[in-house]
Amino acid sequence: EVQLVESGGGLVQPGGSLRLSCAVSGFTVSSNYMSWVRQAPGKGLEWVSVLHSGDYAYYADSVKGRFTISRHNSENTLYLEMNNLRAEDTAVYYCARGRTDYGDYPDWGQGTLVTVSS
Amino acid sequence: ESVLTQSPGTLSLSPGERATLSCRASQSISSSYLGWYQQKPGQAPRVLIYGASNRATGIPDRFSGSGSGTDFTLTISGLEPEDFAVYYCQQYVGSPPRYTFGQGTRLEIK
Numbered sequence: 001e002v003q004l005v006e007s008g009g010g011l012v013q014p015g016g017s018l019r020l021s022c023a024v025s026g027f028t029v030s031s032n033y034m035s036w037v038r039q040a041p042g043k044g045l046e047w048v049s050v051l052h053s054g055d056y057a058y059y060a061d062s063v064k065g066r067f068t069i070s071r072h073n074s075e076n077t078l079y080l081e082m083n084n085l086r087a088e089d090t091a092v093y094y095c096a097r098g099r100t101d102y103g104d105y106p107d108w109g110q111g112t113l114v115t116v117s118s
Numbered sequence: 119e120s121v122l123t124q125s126p127g128t129l130s131l132s133p134g135e136r137a138t139l140s141c142r143a144s145q146s147i148s149s150s151y152l153g154w155y156q157q158k159p160g161q162a163p164r165v166l167i168y169g170a171s172n173r174a175t176g177i178p179d180r181f182s183g184s185g186s187g188t189d190f191t192l193t194i195s196g197l198e199p200e201d202f203a204v205y206y207c208q209q210y211v212g213s214p215p216r217y218t219f220g221q222g223t224r225l226e227i228k
Contacts, residue, residue: 035217037217044206044219044220044221044222045155045157045163045206045208045219046219047216047218047219050215050217052215058214058215058216060216094162094163099168101150101169102150102151102153102168102169102172102210103150103151103153103209103210103217104151104153104165104168104169104208104210105153105155105163106165106168106174106175108162108163108164109162110162111162
């Protein structure tokens with residue numbers, strides 16, 4: 001059974017840092033395109049970052065230079081390191097597995113809430 | 119950067135009726151890279167359609183997708199009570215990779 005379980009969300013002050021984790025079972029993180037997608041309260045979905053199986057990482061312009069996506073192969077876990085957080089980064093953050101040939105996301109975690117506020 | 123615009127913003131229909139949701143891209147995209155999702159309150163999105171017209175695993179055949187180029191449609195034939203939710207379209211473009219979602223269509227019970 002495929003499972004993605006995010007953790008690490010919480011309340012952080014503006015300018016602070018947080019690291020999100022996504023523990024995966026049922027498939028190998030290193031062999032798949034893995035993404036982070038976020039959703040601000042009451043708003044739509046926004047793609048944040050993708051890590052390709054070849055270790056290439058890409059970011060939305062809104063987070064480039066502040067967020068870093070990575071993975072730990074032996075733990076089969078995806079990470080999102082978030083620095084210099086802003087109020088507008090407040091959202092539920094989902095990790096998702098991408099379908100390589102079609103660019104969609106067939107598998108999602110339940111999400112973890114990040115709140116940036118003083 | 120290609121933008122996806124969904125219409126209408128809100129669609130009010132009754133169970134049993136047919137729903138037609140539109141997704142328009144600002145630039146022509148490959149049909150292979152257009153997907154549709156359903157999201158219910160407090161839940162993660164669920165993919166319904168990938169590659170513009172392929173139903174995802176376990177999705178009922180009342181859901182269908184069509185379109186090409188810049189205009190894509192999600193049709194729900196015979197609405198069931200559990201279909202009332204928010205629907206998003208999503209595209210993928212490469213070089214560099216970018217994944218973009220539409221702003222969503224809320225399907226509500228009339």
